[in-house]
Amino acid sequence: MAQAPKPRLLTGDRPTGPLHLGHLVGSLDNRVALQDDHECFIIVADLHTLTTRPRKHEFGEVPSFVREVVLDQLAVGLDPAKVTFYLQSGVPAVYDLAILLQMLVPKTRLEQVKSLRSMARAAAMPDDAMTMGLLAYPVLQAADILMARATVVPVGLDNEEHIMIARECASVFNELYGDLFPLPEAKISQFPALPGVGTGPVGSGAKMSKSLGNAVNLGDPPTRVRDKIATFTYDDGDRRLGDQAPLLAFARAFLGDEPTAALRVELDGGAITLAAAHARVTEAVEARLAPIRERRAALAGEAGLVEEILVDGTIRAREVANVTLQRTREAMGLESLWGGLVAATEARAKARRKPY
Amino acid sequence: MAQAPKPRLLTGDRPTGPLHLGHLVGSLDNRVALQDDHECFIIVADLHTLTTRPRKHEFGEVPSFVREVVLDQLAVGLDPAKVTFYLQSGVPAVYDLAILLQMLVPKTRLEQVKSLRSMARAAAMPDDAMTMGLLAYPVLQAADILMARATVVPVGLDNEEHIMIARECASVFNELYGDLFPLPEAKISQFPALPGVGTGPVGSGAKMSKSLGNAVNLGDPPTRVRDKIATFTYDDGDRRLGDQAPLLAFARAFLGDEPTAALRVELDGGAITLAAAHARVTEAVEARLAPIRERRAALAGEAGLVEEILVDGTIRAREVANVTLQRTREAMGLESLWGGLVAATEARAKARRKPY
Numbered sequence: 001m002a003q004a005p006k007p008r009l010l011t012g013d014r015p016t017g018p019l020h021l022g023h024l025v026g027s028l029d030n031r032v033a034l035q036d037d038h039e040c041f042i043i044v045a046d047l048h049t050l051t052t053r054p055r056k057h058e059f060g061e062v063p064s065f066v067r068e069v070v071l072d073q074l075a076v077g078l079d080p081a082k083v084t085f086y087l088q089s090g091v092p093a094v095y096d097l098a099i100l101l102q103m104l105v106p107k108t109r110l111e112q113v114k115s116l117r118s119m120a121r122a123a124a125m126p127d128d129a130m131t132m133g134l135l136a137y138p139v140l141q142a143a144d145i146l147m148a149r150a151t152v153v154p155v156g157l158d159n160e161e162h163i164m165i166a167r168e169c170a171s172v173f174n175e176l177y178g179d180l181f182p183l184p185e186a187k188i189s190q191f192p193a194l195p196g197v198g199t200g201p202v203g204s205g206a207k208m209s210k211s212l213g214n215a216v217n218l219g220d221p222p223t224r225v226r227d228k229i230a231t232f233t234y235d236d237g238d239r240r241l242g243d244q245a246p247l248l249a250f251a252r253a254f255l256g257d258e259p260t261a262a263l264r265v266e267l268d269g270g271a272i273t274l275a276a277a278h279a280r281v282t283e284a285v286e287a288r289l290a291p292i293r294e295r296r297a298a299l300a301g302e303a304g305l306v307e308e309i310l311v312d313g314t315i316r317a318r319e320v321a322n323v324t325l326q327r328t329r330e331a332m333g334l335e336s337l338w339g340g341l342v343a344a345t346e347a348r349a350k351a352r353r354k355p356y
Numbered sequence: 357m358a359q360a361p362k363p364r365l366l367t368g369d370r371p372t373g374p375l376h377l378g379h380l381v382g383s384l385d386n387r388v389a390l391q392d393d394h395e396c397f398i399i400v401a402d403l404h405t406l407t408t409r410p411r412k413h414e415f416g417e418v419p420s421f422v423r424e425v426v427l428d429q430l431a432v433g434l435d436p437a438k439v440t441f442y443l444q445s446g447v448p449a450v451y452d453l454a455i456l457l458q459m460l461v462p463k464t465r466l467e468q469v470k471s472l473r474s475m476a477r478a479a480a481m482p483d484d485a486m487t488m489g490l491l492a493y494p495v496l497q498a499a500d501i502l503m504a505r506a507t508v509v510p511v512g513l514d515n516e517e518h519i520m521i522a523r524e525c526a527s528v529f530n531e532l533y534g535d536l537f538p539l540p541e542a543k544i545s546q547f548p549a550l551p552g553v554g555t556g557p558v559g560s561g562a563k564m565s566k567s568l569g570n571a572v573n574l575g576d577p578p579t580r581v582r583d584k585i586a587t588f589t590y591d592d593g594d595r596r597l598g599d600q601a602p603l604l605a606f607a608r609a610f611l612g613d614e615p616t617a618a619l620r621v622e623l624d625g626g627a628i629t630l631a632a633a634h635a636r637v638t639e640a641v642e643a644r645l646a647p648i649r650e651r652r653a654a655l656a657g658e659a660g661l662v663e664e665i666l667v668d669g670t671i672r673a674r675e676v677a678n679v680t681l682q683r684t685r686e687a688m689g690l691e692s693l694w695g696g697l698v699a700a701t702e703a704r705a706k707a708r709r710k711p712y
Contacts, residue, residue: 046693050459056533059689063696087697089690096451099496103406103489110488132466132495133459136488140455177412304704311701333415334445337402340419341443345667348660 009034010150010184012043015065016053017210018217019072021285022194024292025253030154030189032077040083041148041317044069044310047088048141051134052123070306072218075296080309086317087310088144093321097328098143102136104172105165110135113165115158122211142166145184146173147321154187177331194253195246197228216285218292225289229282234267234274242268247281254284365390366506366540368399371421372409373566374573375428377641378550380648381609386510386545388433396439397504397673400425400666403444404497407490408479426662428574431652436665442673443666444500449677453684454499458492460528461521466491469521471514478567498522501540502529503677510543533687550609551602553584572641574648581645585638590623590630598624603637610640 011031013019019028034040044066053059070085078085088094110116116137120130138161145153145166153163163186170181193207196214208215216228232247234240242248242264251260263280266272272280299305329335367387369375375384390396400422409415426441434441444450466472472493476486494517501509501522509519519542526537549563552570564571572584588603590596598604598620607616619636622628628636655661685691 046690047455050456050688054459054532056689062689063693066693066697087694089685090694092448092452095455096448098455099403099451099489100406102492103410103487105488106484107486107488107491108484128462128464130463131459132461132463132492133455135463136458136492139488176410302704303707304700307697307700308704311697314697329445332406333412333418334402337419337422338443338446341422341663341667341670344660344663348658348664351659 006037006039007152008041008148008150009038009152009154010041010043010145010148011154012041012045012144013069014045014048014210015062015069016049017065017215018068018219020208020210020215020217021250021253021289022208022215023072024076024218024288026156026189026191026193027154028073028076028078030191031073031083034152034154035078035082038152040078041150041320042073042078042083042085042313043088043144044085045088045141045144048137051131051137052119052125054131054133066310067306068219070310071296071299074299074306074309075218075292077295080313083313084316085310085313087314090314091147091317091321093318093325094140094143094147096325097147097321098136098140100328100332101139101142101146101169101173104169104176105139107135109165109168110138113138113161115161118158138162138165139169142169146170146181147324148317149182149320149324150184151182152187153184154189156193157188160186160188173328173331180327180331191253192249195249197231197246218289219296220289221293222286222289225285226278226282229285230275230278232278234277240268247277250281250285254281254288362393362395363508364397364504364506365394365508365510366397366399366501366504367510368397368401368500369425370401370404370566371418371425372405373421373571374424374575376564376566376571376573377606377609377645378564378571379428380432380574380644382512382545382547382549383510384429384432384434386547387429387439390508390510391434391438394508396434397506397676398429398434398439398441398669399444399500400441401444401497401500404493407487407493408475408481410487410489422666423662424575426666427652427655430655430662430665431574431648433651436669439669440672441666441669443670446670447503447673447677449674449681450496450499450503452681453503453677454492454496456684456688457495457498457502457525457529460525460532461495463491465521465524466494469494469517471517474514494518494521495525498525502526502537503680504673505538505676505680507538507540508543509540510545512549513544516542516544529684529687536683536687547609548605551605553587553602574645575652576645577649578642578645581641582634582638585641586631586634588634590633596624603633606637606641610637610644 011027046062046066049062050059066087074080116134120127120134141162142165146169155163163184166184170183173181196206196208196212197216198205198214206212206214216225229250232245234245234247248260248264251263255263263277267277326335367383402418402422405418406415422443430436472490476483476490497518498521502525511519519540522540526539529537552562552564552568553572554561554570562568562570572581585606588601590601590603604616604620607619611619619633623633682691
């Protein structure tokens with residue numbers, strides 16, 4: 001009996017910085033868990049960085065982040081034999097597909113997407129300077145997803161609307177040109193975002209983010225991890241923070257719910273010092289990070305390994321994307337237009353070679 | 357002494373119908389005049405038809421119009437040895453370039469473009485249904501122009517703002533990434549648009565247009581040309597139209613200014629019947645159309661000739677576009693990102709083959 005093909009999964013990251021603990025608990029653990037039962041495509045979305053950081057010195061940072069992002073994922077246990085890692089800008093068919101899909105999406109639909117406004121704000125881009133590239137971000141993302149014909153798309157909650165747009169693209173396309181694209185579904189991470197580290201009483205007051213400089217990176221050495229966790233306090237000057245304390249969010253993620261409840265009781269009752277609480281949480285984080293750090297160093301030491309994985313994956317993604325683009329062009333009639341021109345040209349060349 | 361390269365020129369049409377007398381006097385005559393002193397690229401802009409006519413049955417009409425549009429241009433005297441005719445959708449690098457240029461254009465800039473709103477209205481597309489593809493039309497057009505590094509862009513007045521956007525794309529790109537693109541300049545047709553034919557007193561009341569069904573096509577047989585010109589009256593019921601008469605616009609275009617002034621005097625004085633005036637204008641139009649019609653029939657009779665010209669031109673356009681895209685990617689840093697990954701991969705493969 002033939003085995004049913006595994007469902008296709010696509011997810012990934014913009015290479016705007018190294019991956020961190022928030023990624024680990026929010027998405028990387030999930031990717032590792034899904035890699036056996038899915039055919040996984042993991043995009044390194046460098047074109048998407050151009051939507052908010054197009055300047056040359058900004059893009060100049062991308063190559064090293066591309067390497068870091070893949071290295072981080074290999075270090076946490078994603079297996080290149082099961083996962084196709086690929087560089088977005090290295091798959092030409094995706095640009096074609098994005099341009100074609102833009103013909104199907106109303107501009108007003110994209111203007112409703114809240115995450116684009118927050119991205120513009122985060123990039124200090126005034127409302128009237130929002131670029132077409134940023135407005136069209138979800139359509140380019142739809143092209144990424146649909147080129148792989150992915151049905152499972154693990155994302156954070158802030159990206160859910162993008163997947164709805166990919167779904168709408170697929171469904172409008174199928175309606176206009178016949179069934180081609182399976183409808184992708186967002187798989188929203190159930191894990192609450194980790195708070196960022198920082199010097200304020202509630203950490204940085206923001207979720208941990210590659211671009212805010214408030215992250216504990218997977219590649220951080222133990223002393224830096226310890227120092228970053230030590231920035232958390234347990235009161236805001238007047239009163240204890242209790243369950244709102246960023247330190248306890250870390251504890252929940254790395255110690256578990258019951259040990260965290262116990263830690264809270266100890267902190268509230270003065271049975272443990274803040275420094276000892278930091279140490280307990282740091283120890284739990286280190287229990288996760290130490291083996292990752294070790295694998296990371298080993299992989300980083302193999303010259304060209306990360307690059308080879310990414311180049312091989314990009315070539316594989318190109319093959320998949322070319323097949324999808326071909327089918328897209330066939331469905332729309334672009335392929336028969338070109339094919340008709342070529343056939344008439346070939347027939348003419350053949351006739352020319354014929355003796356009288 | 358080396359000859360200075362000819363300036364590059366790019367112009368063209370959307371294949372939404374056969375070309376007509378308005379094209380002949382408004383742009384084709386001009387193209388023929390410019391072909392000796394310019395390196396000409398003439399686009400058959402089939403992707404642009406998708407911005408307002410994406411449905412399958414709409415695109416189903418495109419292949420025959422693609423053929424007609426090239427045939428018409430060959431028939432008026434454009435020489436495929438001097439002109440590269442190419443199919444827009446057949447040049448993959450243009451999609452890439454369009455996506456990259458979208459990163460540089462503010463959305464609000466495109467919202468100011470009046471022609472897009474008229475295109476949406478003409479396509480009976482309500483304001484809130486305007487697609488991203490239509491909003492991004494000028495950016496795709498910029499990619500067409502910049503891929504050819506064209507500096508001379510003959511267009512109608514309604515397209516002038518699109519060329520300004522192409523110019524802005526080039527100039528922002530050069531500023532961000534270093535000088536790459538020459539700035540294109542619109543060359544606005546000085547010839548007033550011909551009025552459309554029709555049954556009303558002032559013709560169809562609109563300019564002659566491929567999509568309004570009010571055109572005298574270059575391929576129309578003589579009887580149809582005669583019957584269409586015979587739709588023009590010289591009064592609107594109450595009073596004579598004088599210089600406003602569409603018939604006199606035709607006379608100016610095909611008889612010249614002085615004979616037209618004389619014709620007006622004769623019409624105003626009753627020295628000529630309307631039927632005789634129709635005949636005089638028809639004769640002048642026929643003096644232009646007859647040789648075009650003859651060449652058109654001869655060219656159409658050569659099976660595969662038009663297709664061969666378009667396929668060869670598209671292959672040539674691909675080469676030019678690939679060079680431009682390569683340089684664009686180099687300027688932005690995309691090429692060195694990919695090149696770095698490939699180099700590291702190759703070095704790894706080489707090291708692997710080495711004996712100990």
